[in-house]
Amino acid sequence: MSTAAFAPSPLEKRIRLLLPWLLLGVLAFLPTAGLTPNIIRLLFITFVWVTTSLGWNLLGGLAGQVSFGFAVFYGLGAYSAALLIDRGVNPYLSFLAAGLIPALASVFIGLPTFRLRGPYFAIATIGVSEATRVIMNNLAITGGASGFRIMEHRPFHQVDHYYTALGMAALAVAASFLIMHSKFGMGLRAIKQDEDAAADLGVNPYSYKLAIHAVAAAFTGIAGGVFARYAAFIYPQGVFAFQTSVYILLMPVIGGIGTVWGAVLGAVVFGIVEEQLVANFPQIHLLLYGALLILIILLEPDGLAGMLGKLFRRLRRSKRKNGNADSGSREADEVLRGAGRG
């Protein structure tokens, strides 16, 4: 966790600060480079997943509260935006509602469930999620099992959707960094480690968990809303499905739980892999996800980001070895790698 022993050079720091902007610039220019609509669609979906992944990561990765119930927020966001846009409300205002309504719902869900800890909380969220799906499937307003078609009274431009999703994902990255490096984030990290010890230092675990739950729900809901507008057709068994909850949880776990870039990476990889898996193994793709999840948790709990970090450190170490560097820092390296594993 600690990077103190590596004290990156000023140049490296500057590159690290520049890279996200560079990435954003490239992504902003891509649609003008004559990509096929299919690639643009794939990128759009990836941005949606990046946002949900970052949202889940705030609650699950930063505050350590593993939830299997994020489909509730995704679905509520999707339906809030869908119903409003269908009534002629400005889509961007609708996205605002798609964030607010799930955030409100998260408080009602959190009030009882955050009385539970660890696996008990996780199990409770499954119950809430499934109950919501059944209720939504039987409400007239959602269109029930036959779904809901959104009539938006303006022409469809795929690039509009692309930029909306890109902006949303970029905001989610920025907000995640701000939260993680704030007092709020420190309190959440403490809660993840030891709730009681955190309370002894003045952190109110219950209200902090409720607060980050609401932020995470807003991220997820907006993503659901942006997706719904693009898809123009949603149905409760899709957006509220347990499978959606699992997808949202899987991405940050694949990428690297608790880090911003890990969550982003997980969503990107998942976006690509899912497309292939569903196309090639429609019957068993859920089984493959399960296997993947088990493998990652057993072999590399820090996910792809943790794996890349280790690789990077090893490369640097061998470079240092060739350069006849001091053994002291190499020892520190060893200690840190051990700590990362523990």
Place this chain on the structure above:
Amino acid sequence: MPEQHIYGFIGPNGAGKTTLFSMIAGALQPSAGHIRSRGKDVTGQRPFSLVKSGIARTHQVVRPFRAMTVLENVQVASHFGRKNITRTAAARDYAMQVLARVGLDHRADALAANISLGDQKRLELARALATDPELLLCDEICGGLSPTETRTMLDLLRRIRQQGTTIMYVEHDVKAIMAVCDRVMVLNYGQKLAEGNPHEIQNDQSVIEAYLGKAGSQKKGRVA
């Protein structure tokens, strides 16, 4: 209870020392009676609000945030204690000062899981101190420490008292209590057995009986 004192609590196993602490610190609810701090009733307040009214504790079994650095551990307390510092840079500075006070600043960037037990005990103290308490509850802060480490820890407690904090101190090691406390209370089976300065306690008949039994008192045995 007098202010700016080190107030020691001793008693045989199961006498209720840690229970008393847990009730004051808000981890347990008393089944009867009230707890008052400076005339204010704080009975049944949750730990995080007690911290805000100036009561902090250390744990008998250390509970560091293991995956965080020593500095980050203390930073949490600087943010959420009575100082209530919002800016992270300021909280880090303050945490660093507190680490220097307990002599742990050289380990600031180490992971809390990787430091020795002695250092973890000091970290426990540093975190409680960083909440800026008026009343500090120390539960067995010297438990498991070597005699040298114990001596530095006791010096540290004296210095904290000099800087204006009242300390309630529970310890099994009667010698440590006698060396550092201004007043001592002896508990047995949840009851107050005796109270006074260390010298009075050492010569109290009922205390000697509780520790050594009747036979011990006939031999005029001394505690400690």
